[in-house]
Amino acid sequence: MYKIQSTISQKITFSGIGLHSGQPVKITLLPEGPNKGIGFLYNSKKIKALWKNAEISQLCTKIKKNKLFISTIEHLMSALFGLGITNLTIKTNSSEIPILDGSAKDYIDHILKLGVKKQNTKNKVIKIKKKVSYQKENKFIGIYPNEDNKLIIDYSIDYKDEYIKKQKYIYVHSFENYQKIYLARTFCLHKDLEKIFAMGLAKGGTLDNAIVVSGNKILNQGGLRYKNEFVKHKVLDCIGDLYLSGYKINGNVICKEGGHEMNLMLLKEIFKNQDNYEIIDA
Numbered sequence: 001m002y003k004i005q006s007t008i009s010q011k012i013t014f015s016g017i018g019l020h021s022g023q024p025v026k027i028t029l030l031p032e033g034p035n036k037g038i039g040f041l042y043n044s045k046k047i048k049a050l051w052k053n054a055e056i057s058q059l060c061t062k063i064k065k066n067k068l069f070i071s072t073i074e075h076l077m078s079a080l081f082g083l084g085i086t087n088l089t090i091k092t093n094s095s096e097i098p099i100l101d102g103s104a105k106d107y108i109d110h111i112l113k114l115g116v117k118k119q120n121t122k123n124k125v126i127k128i129k130k131k132v133s134y135q136k137e138n139k140f141i142g143i144y145p146n147e148d149n150k151l152i153i154d155y156s157i158d159y160k161d162e163y164i165k166k167q168k169y170i171y172v173h174s175f176e177n178y179q180k181i182y183l184a185r186t187f188c189l190h191k192d193l194e195k196i197f198a199m200g201l202a203k204g205g206t207l208d209n210a211i212v213v214s215g216n217k218i219l220n221q222g223g224l225r226y227k228n229e230f231v232k233h234k235v236l237d238c239i240g241d242l243y244l245s246g247y248k249i250n251g252n253v254i255c256k257e258g259g260h261e262m263n264l265m266l267l268k269e270i271f272k273n274q275d276n277y278e279i280i281d282a
Contacts, residue, residue, distance in 0.1 A: 002084045002123060002125075002248055002282055003122070003123055003282045004118055004119060004120070004121060004122060004123055004282075005034050005035070005086040005087055005118075005119040005121045005122070005123050006083075006084055006085055006086055006087070006116050006117060006118050006119055007031040007032050007033075007085060007086070007087045007088055007116075007117050007119060008029055008031050008085065008088065008111060008114065008115065008116060008117060009031070009114060009115035009116065009117040010031065010114055010115070011028055011029060011030050011031065012028070012029045012110055012111060012114055013026065013027070013028045013029075014026070014027050014028075014029075014098055014100065014106065014107070014110070015027075015098065016098025016099060016100050017098060017099060017204040017209075018072065018094060018096035018097070018098065018099065018203075018204050019060070019072055019096070019099035019102075019186070019202060019204050019205055019209065019210070020059070020060060020071065020072065020096060020200075020201045020202055020203060020204065021094070021095070021096045021203060021204060022203030022204035023094055023096070023204070024094075025092065025093065025094040025096060025097065025098040026092070026093050026094075026098075027076075027090055027091065027092045027093075027097060027098065028090070028091045028092075029088055029089075029090055029091075029111070030088065030089040030090075030091060031087075031088070031117065032087035032088050032089055033087060033119070034087060034119045034120075034121035035087070035121065036087040036088075036089075037049070037050075037086070037087060037246060038077070038080060038085075038086070038087070038088050038090075038243070038246075039088075039089050039090070040063065040070045040073070040089075040090045040091075040092060041089050041090065041091040041092070042068060042070055042091075042092050042093075042094075042095065043068060045065065045068055046089070047063050047064070047065045047068065047069075047070060048063075049063060049073065049077060049243070049244060049246075050063075050244055050245075050246050051244040051245060051246075051264065051267040051268065051271065053065055054244055054264050054267075055069075056260075056261050056264065057071060057260065058199060058201060059196070059201055059202075059260075060072040060073075060074065060260065061073050061074040061077070061237075061240065061241055061244075061260050061263075061264070063244075068095075069095055070092065070095055070096070070097065071095060071096045071097070072096050072097050072099065073097050073240070074237050074240035074241055074260065075097075075099075075100070075102075075103065075104045075107065075186075075236070075237075075240060076090065076097055076104075076107055076240070077239075077240035077241070077243045077244070078104050078182075078236050078237065078239045078240030078243070079104040079107035079108050079111070079182065079240075080107075080243065081239050081240060081242075081243040081248070082104065082108065082175060082178035082182060082239065083108065083111060083112070083116055083175070084116070084123075084175070084248075085111070085116065086119075086123060087119065099186070099204060099205075099209045099210075100209065101185065101208065101209055102185035102186040102187075102208075102209040102210045102211070103182060103183050103184055103185045103186075103225075103233070103236070104182040104183075104236060104240075105182060105183050108182050122281050122282065123247075123248070123281070123282040124247050124279050124280065124281060124282065125149075125247050125248045125249070125250055125279070125280060125281075125282045126245055126247045126248070126249045126250065126251075126270075126277050126278075126279055127145075127149070127250050127251070127277060127278050127279075127280050128143050128144065128145045128146075128249065128250065128251030128252075128270070128276065128277055129145055129275065129276060129277055129278060130145065130275060130276050130277075131143070131144050131145070132266065132269045132270050132276050133266075133269070134262065134265040134266050134269050136261075136262065136265075138256075138257055139256065139257040139258060139259070139262055140254070140255070140256045140257070140258075140262075141253070141254070141255045141256075141258050141262040141263065141265070141266045142253070142254050142255075142266070143249070143251040143252065143253050143254075143266060143270065144251060144252040144254070145251060145252075146250065146251060146252045148250075149250045150172055150173060150250060151172075151173035151239075151242075151248065151249050151250060151251065151253070152170070152171065152172050152173070152251075152252045152253065153169075153170070153171040153173075153235050153238055153239070153253045153255065154168075154169075154170045154171075154252070154253065154254045154255070155168065155169050155170075155171070155231055155234050155235050155238065155253075155255045155256075155258070156168045156231070156255070156256045156257070157230065157231050157234060157256075157257060158257065159189070159230075161189060161213065162215050162216040163213050163215070163216050163217065163218065164187075164213060164230050167228050167230055167231035168231065169181075169228055169231045169232055169234075169235055171235045171239075173239070173248075178239075180232075181226075181232040181233075181235055181236050182236065183225045183226070183229075184225065184226060184229045184230075184232035184233035184235075184236050185209070185210060185211050185225070185229065185233060186209070186210050186211070186233060187210060187211035187212070187213060187229075187230055187233060188202070188205075188210060188211075188212060188213070189212075189213050189214075190212050190213060190214035190215075190219070191214075193212075207219060207220050207221070211224070211229065211230075234255075234258065234259075237259075237260065237263070238253070238255060238258065238263055241260055241263035241264060241267075242263060242266075242267065244264070244267060245267055245270070245271075247279065248282065253266075
């Protein structure tokens with residue numbers, strides 16, 4: 001699936017609401033030719049989905065070019081990575097990508113239904129050659145070389161609460177394994193909502209697009225989709241953020257108490273020195 005480049009077989013449209021803006025959003029995924037990469041088109045201007053265009057943002061992943069920005073791209077980027085899609089333009093009428101159900105489910109299901117188109121061009125991957133890491137207080141993320149030519153993510157969280165508590169998940173990237181995490185939804189603690197609202201965020205958040213944890217229970221009807229849905233969603237986010245490298249990455253990622261900022265800082269550390277990596281044929 002990942003050895004040659006691919007796009008989608010036809011345009012696909014998604015409509016929903018922005019998680020943080022609360023505004024209606026419509027996006028259209030448009031097929032692209034080989035070596036075009038992933039890009040977002042907004043107000044007739046294109047922003048490449050690359051770490052160089054990313055900036056630290058609250059509770060989401062944001063790319064920016066001049067005064068134009070597009071946020072909450074992580075779930076869509078994760079879905080594209082999971083499907084091995086390398087060339088695509090996402091046309092949007094808003095500065096925020098729709099949250100849909102809070103996971104990558106709708107993106108994966110609709111793209112698979114309409115089809116992925118293989119392109120007769122070799123794919124490239126990033127091979128990690130040296131250990132690279134970043135630490136901030138109790139948060140840590142690092143990536144290490146491996147000989148298996150795979151992306152492996154070892155993710156740990158500890159919310160020190162009554163419900164989520166400690167969770168750990170080791171993910172070895174393949175589409176088969178991605179299907180075991182792509183339903184995992186974004187989440188928050190009920191006690192943090194007042195602070196989040198005060199920041200002007202989560203205006204579009206509902207129990208239909210996020211898990212809300214209150215004390216020793218969740219408020220969502222139907223319960224969890226996975227027993228360890230919280231850490232699986234963190235892995236889903238991490239995959240989407242790492243795709244801002246522009247390529248699939250082969251290496252062992254270890255992350256403790258991470259998030260979007262840590263993922264972005266790891267990319268910056270990787271590309272700070274060309275001795276850290278090489279770009280090779282998949």
